[in-house]
Amino acid sequence: MPKVRRQNVPPALFQHLLERVRSRKIPASQLELLAKWLDGEPEVPEGLWYKRVPGMTVCGEREFIKTLLLPGQAPKGQRLP
Numbered sequence: 001m002p003k004v005r006r007q008n009v010p011p012a013l014f015q016h017l018l019e020r021v022r023s024r025k026i027p028a029s030q031l032e033l034l035a036k037w038l039d040g041e042p043e044v045p046e047g048l049w050y051k052r053v054p055g056m057t058v059c060g061e062r063e064f065i066k067t068l069l070l071p072g073q074a075p076k077g078q079r080l081p
Helices: 011-023 028-039
Strands: 047-051 054-059 064-069
Touching: 011 064, 028 047, 047 064
Parallel strands: none
Antiparallel strands: 047 054, 054 064
């Protein structure tokens, strides 16, 4: 199973994620929780997946985080523990 990629993320995807953080006003405390989860080098499925952390949902596909959702927005894919 792939692991979430933290380096060499395509520039357009990185810009998209930064825009989501800004437009959805995701606080630094939520990003800290995301960083702690990523520190564990989580394995993710081959297809679509999502991980709920308090205050947001991280959505991805294979090794890439694709977007960040706010509570109430519906994710797609396999829920990670």
